[in-house]
Amino acid sequence: MERAEASSINRYFYAVVLYFFLWIILTYPFSIQEWEAGAAIAFIAALLSYRELSVSGLKNIKRIGILLFWYLPVFIRELIKANLHVAGIVLNPKMPIKPGFVKIKTNLKSPVARVWLANSITLTPGTLSVDIEDQYIYIHWITVGSTDVEHASEEIAGSFEKILEVMFK
Amino acid sequence: MRIEIPQFIWIAWFVIVSIATILATIRAIIGPTNSDRAVGLDTWTTITTGFWVILALYFFQYILLSVSMVYAILSFLGVLAIARYLERGL
Amino acid sequence: MIDLILGWTGVVLVFIGVFFLFLGALGVFRLPDLFNRLQAGTKATTLGVVSTTIGVGLIAKGWLIFSLALAIFLLMTNPISSHALGRASYRAGVKPYKGTNPDLYAEKVKKESDQK
Structure with missing residues (x-):
């Protein structure tokens, strides 16, 4: 297992950004309600899985x-x-x-x-x-x-x- | 909304994809070893993903595009499971 | 007008994609051993399905974003599954075609099986 390069908070926000972006793409016809639900789900899902998702956080962008x-x-x-x-x-x-x-x-x-x-x-x-x-x-x-x-x-x-x-x- | 596509183009697409599916299926049946059958299956699932996408356009249902996404994910996981089985048994 | 141009570009892309799907299946059917089949199968079907997906996204209005996501997903996962299949079947004892020369991978697999 590779050692983490970035801090936890950095990796957490990278996960949030990525999940929210994926949500937007997958629920394509845009509407503001979808986005609110997506933001809430992205914050929770990122909390569960940011450790496994990336080692270098926002640098990936x-x-x-x-x-x-x-x-x-x-x-x-x-x-x-x-x-x-x-x-x-x-x-x-x-x-x-x-x-x-x-x-x-x-x-x-x-x-x-x-x-x-x-x-x-x-x-x-x-x-x-x-x-x-x-x-x-x-x-x-x-x-x-x-x-x-x-x-x-x-x-x-x-x-x-x-x-x-x-x-x- | 989409442009009008003549009938013969649809027929050509479906015929070519069907022939490809049949060739991959023959390989999946006759392949000398189980690994060859797995390769045939891998090709078959990729072709079928493409077929789902064309079907989504034919029926013009956005939801079928999501079906092809789920199909692609499941076939990827399935092929990985088969590869693991070939390497060291279940 | 712009719809018409994009739409017919999409039709051409779907034709190219369908043709390469066919070529991939033909390669899997014709080539002599597993690894060569895997090569034809992976490359040709990957380009085929990606081109088909992007073509469909261009034909139907508003599908482009989802079809690009599908294309990127396929581009990333297809090589991984073929790599897993190649490695697993070499270790499961599939012999390469007799004209295969050199075979540097055989040494490594032999060394690892001796260690066990």
């Missing part, structure tokens, strides 16, 4: 900004590239695959950042993260490029690692 304006465009480009790659393989009658399991090294420290990196790797061209062990992520690669740990890390994780390093600083 800044991270969501980076997520939307920097991470998301890169991610969508990679997702579309990945799907064209899959389409090329599946629609080709001969199915040109050369699979293998490789291992990459990451410099990210926080567990949450590693989860984000593994998720991003799964949705980028030809790679699927299978297991994670300290600094190493094991990856199934559908067309193996290089088996060397350093080269593979640069080729697979390079673009996302920079963004995530800034995001989870």
Whole structure:
């Protein structure tokens, strides 16, 4: 379990903000009565669960900004590239695959950042993260490029690692 | 309110999604090992979530969109439970 | 006018999404071993369902916010479930396709099972 970075009150208010925002989205046709009920429920639900929700509290809101304006465009480009790659393989009658399991090294420290990196790797061209062990992520690669740990890390994780390093600083 | 969508577009969407569902179901039935069946099931549930969304548009009921959200959550939890079962038994 | 443009963009997006759902299912049906199937299944169906959802949100007025929430939820959970399935089935003893080379993960799984 990671040690908490922020104070309890900070984490509590982050939970309140997040739950209230979710409530607004899920009860979409806006009305003021819904919002009052939502605020009351958000305060109570946050009291019950703020310890499990986050370790760094309101700092996460800044991270969501980076997520939307920097991470998301890169991610969508990679997702579309990945799907064209899959389409090329599946629609080709001969199915040109050369699979293998490789291992990459990451410099990210926080567990949450590693989860984000593994998720991003799964949705980028030809790679699927299978297991994670300290600094190493094991990856199934559908067309193996290089088996060397350093080269593979640069080729697979390079673009996302920079963004995530800034995001989870 | 929504724009008028011609009949043949609806038919094309439903036919393509149905073929996809059938292919995933065949994999879920014949898969050589139980893990292959789980992969077929995972794909099947994702396709069905998409199908619920299109059905919500066809019947034009906002509530069906919430149904697809609940379906997505339950299928995620179900696949996680199956993966746990495959790894170390119940 | 703007409704019409948004609506037809949505129709095109739903077409793309449905097509990728089909490609994902075809990949799951055709590819030779579990991990390759998992790759095709995850990537193609994720883009398919996200594109379908956003397209529907554009077609119907006032559904966009909820459909974006659904799309974000699917984007975050789909890779996790496929990762769990891949790891669990490798440890349950599913052998990869015979052309798989190199297989660095086998060493780790073997080491862990020796320790037990």
